[in-house]
Amino acid sequence: MLADRSIRLFHLPFSFMLPQKVASxxxxxxxxxxxxDLVERDRRDVEVKYIPAAETLTGEYDVDLYPICKWESIRRTWTMGDGRIVANGTFASLPYTVFTRPESDVETPTDLADVPVGVNRRTGQEYTARKALEEHIPADEVDLVGCGMPTDRLQALYEGRVDAVTLIDPHSTLADHLGFRRLLEYDNHMGIVGGDAIDRDLLEAFLRAYGxxxxxxxxxxDAFRGTYLEMLEADAAVAPDLFDDVDVDAVREEITVPQYEVPEPVDREELDEHLAWMQDRGLIDESASIDDIVAPL
Incomplete structure (x- = not known):
């Protein structure tokens, strides 16, 4: 066992990261x-994205480990030098869902060609959404627009500023109760990025505790429903008008805690394939090298 190794661990207050909070x-x-030291940001201070776009977590925030979407972990480590990827996985049985308004002419995923779909840019959603949509429409007809955090995306759909948005539970269940229609589901893939202090022994200790x-x-x-639902309650305070027309108790009752998985040490070959996919679409520099992205643990 390690001898009291201190690490600063960035925490995302989203459904797929519940085990990290429980382990702590x-x-x-x-x-x-x-x-x-679990590093968290006050949700009320976050306007667009929870992970800062212009600041490095391993630098400006002095973080040793942070979770992030797998494709964004590739982009962030290469373009910002913000650590290297040490682990990845699906993390939970929590698919992303593309929603549209009930009166929309969009009936199937193929109808999303050249239709603006709201995502939160620079979080990885733009990559997972693009990859999922390309299974139904040509790559050059995927139109993703930045709409911000889950409540911001719901608000954009509610007000008709976009025809579709991506969401994950518990906000998917809230969208159901608001009357929005489901169009498409796809898996959520995550990565864990580490700074210079992360070695194999520390990573294995982290993964055991997480497991x-x-x-x-x-x-x-059910023993963790209260903690799980804290995310929805926090957003009710941030965007109260979204909750005016729904039975919040009914939403809470319908939401179930998902089954979780343990991240695995980074799969270099898999990430190299994802890197090539991003380079083919001009989403990352052609000179990006997997050797500078994956940690040599």
């Missing part, structure tokens, strides 16, 4: 010899 609160990191939290949640999901 239950002392699983501490039992692995990790003195974890214990996953086992706890999957064994008794």
């Amino acid at each position: 609160e239950r002392g699983y990191f501490r039992e692995e010899g990790l003195a974890v 214990r939290a996953v086992e706890d949640i999957n064994a008794d999901p």
Whole structure:
């Protein structure tokens, strides 16, 4: 076991990262010899995206580990030099869903050709959404527009500023209760990026603690409903008008805690394929090298 290694761990207050918070609160990191400082931002201070676009987490925020969408982890490590990827995975049975308004002419995913779809740019959603949409429409007809955080995307759809948006639970369930229609579901893929202080022993200790939290949640999901639903309650304070026309208790009752998975040490070959996909579409520089993106653990 490690001897009280101190790490600053960035936390995303979203549904797919619940095990990270549970591992911290239950002392699983501490039992692995990790003195974890969970770095969080006040949701009320976040206007567009939770992970800052112009600042490095491993630099300006002095973070040692941070979770982020797999494709954005590739872009961020290469273009910003913000650490290197140490792990990746699906993380949870929580698919993204593309929603449209009930009166929209968009009936199927193929109708989304040249239709603006609201995402949160620079979070990775633009890559996962693009990859999913390309299975139904030509790549040059994918039109993604930045609409911000989940409540911002819901507001944009509600006000008719876009014809479709991507969402993940618990906001997908809220969208159902607001009367929006589901068009398409696709998997959510995540990565974990580490700074210079992360070595193999520390990563393995982190993953063991994370795995214990996953086992706890999957064994008794209802025991974690309160923590899981805190995300929805926080957004009710940020965007109260979205909740005016729904039965919030009914939304809460319908939401279920998903099954979680443990991230795995980084799959270099898989990420190299994703890098090539991004380069083919001009989403990242042609000179980007997997050697500078993946940590040599």
